[in-house]
Amino acid sequence: MLIDTHCHLMEPHFKADLASVIERSALAGVLKLVNIGCHLEASRDSDRMCREVRDGGLPQIFGSQGIHPHDSNQTTDEVMAEFLRVIRENSRIVVVGETGLDYFYMKQPKEVQVASLRKHMQLAQEVNLPVSIHCRDAAESFEAREDMLRMLSEFPRVRCVMHCFSQDRAYAEEVLAMSAGHILSFSGTVTYLSADEVRQVAVMVPSDRVVVETDCPYLTPQVFRGKRNEPAFVVETAKVMAALRGESFEKFSEISSANAERFFGI
Ligand SMILES: [Zn+2]
Ligand SMILES: [Zn+2]
Numbered sequence: 001m002l003i004d005t006h007c008h009l010m011e012p013h014f015k016a017d018l019a020s021v022i023e024r025s026a027l028a029g030v031l032k033l034v035n036i037g038c039h040l041e042a043s044r045d046s047d048r049m050c051r052e053v054r055d056g057g058l059p060q061i062f063g064s065q066g067i068h069p070h071d072s073n074q075t076t077d078e079v080m081a082e083f084l085r086v087i088r089e090n091s092r093i094v095v096v097g098e099t100g101l102d103y104f105y106m107k108q109p110k111e112v113q114v115a116s117l118r119k120h121m122q123l124a125q126e127v128n129l130p131v132s133i134h135c136r137d138a139a140e141s142f143e144a145r146e147d148m149l150r151m152l153s154e155f156p157r158v159r160c161v162m163h164c165f166s167q168d169r170a171y172a173e174e175v176l177a178m179s180a181g182h183i184l185s186f187s188g189t190v191t192y193l194s195a196d197e198v199r200q201v202a203v204m205v206p207s208d209r210v211v212v213e214t215d216c217p218y219l220t221p222q223v224f225r226g227k228r229n230e231p232a233f234v235v236e237t238a239k240v241m242a243a244l245r246g247e248s249f250e251k252f253s254e255i256s257s258a259n260a261e262r263f264f265g266i
Contacts, residue, residue: 002238002253003032003260004231005185006098006132006163006213009061010035010045013217013228021230026058028232032257032266033061034213036098036132038068040079043086050092059231062266063090066097069134070107072116080119087127094264096124097132098163103144104136114147121155130159130181130263136166145171152178161185161263164215168197169204176209183209183263188221188229191240202244211260212237 004025014021025033035050037043046063065083067075087093099120101113108116124131137144145167152160152175159181165172166189175182189195190202202210214237216229221236242252260266 001032001257002028002030002212002234003034003257003266004030004214004216004234005034005161005211005260005264006036006187007033007216007231008036008038008042008218009033009049009216009231010037010042011217014230021232022059022061025231028235029253030231030234031059032260033059033231034064034095034132034260034264034266035061036064036095037066038098039071040067040074040082043067043083047086047090047093051090060266062092062094062264064095064097064132065093066095066099066120066132067116068098069100069102069113069116070105072099072108072113075116075119077119080123083123084127087123087129094129094266095132095161096120096127096129098134099131100134100136101144101147102134102136103138103141106138110143110147114151117151118154121151121158124158125155130161132163133160134163149174149178152182159183159263161211163187163213164189164219165201166195166198167201169201172201172205176206183211183259185211185213186237186241187213187215188219188233188237190244191222191237193222199244202241207255208259210241211256211263212241 037046220229
């Protein structure tokens with residue numbers, strides 16, 4: 001069994017064939033999906049989708065409430081109050097986010113992104129849920145990760161998953177040392193031969209701190225590159241992770257799924 005810890009099923013890419021996407025996920029043994037909201041509408045969709053009872057029930061779908069750094073100007077007190085209400089009403093919402101800092105695209109000013117991230121951390125602390133963190137720096141710069149480390153130290157009790165981990169070993173070690181609750185999530189990028197730094201982190205990350213995701217419809221693993229990504233393809237990422245770490249696919253699937261279940265309480 002595998003768990004896709006970060007997918008975006010409400011994206012328009014899935015509109016035409018979502019039912020078959022979900023069916024292929026179950027057939028591939030990807031039996032739990034964490035469907036991540038990334039703006040207000042997507043968070044409402046995430047809430048709605050995990051309330052829907054489907055025949056057969058597999059894969060199980062869980063949700064999140066959050067605003068991506070690209071849309072961080074949406075993060076008002078009213079929106080956060082709505083998230084709080086939804087989280088209290090719906091026990092299948094298992095994580096806050098995705099939130100974070102993206103200084104690569106810089107679609108919102110840094111101060112706006114930082115303020116939005118802080119509101120998400122406060123919410124997570126209040127409801128005792130973990131946070132799905134997006135962190136991307138501009139080329140040759142470490143500013144986003146430095147601001148991120150400062151924010152993590154402001155909230156020592158909040159557990160974070162560094163989604164689509166794409167930094168180097170030094171940053172990985174710093175994050176992991178900061179709290180025993182933080183984990184790293186690897187996406188299709190680890191299957192790209194050019195992703196040298198990420199592959200090094202995949203090898204060193206302790207067995208109890210690692211999970212996998214698709215971030216679909218984006219970041220399709222190497223073997224299917226050019227196609228739309230979907231939850232079933234997390235199998236390919238898990239295969240590469242297992243090979244890099246010198247573990248069997250079965251062993252890696254077992255440990256990463258146990259980590260995801262523990263982290264999200266699913
Ligand atoms: Zn992201
Ligand atoms: Zn995402």
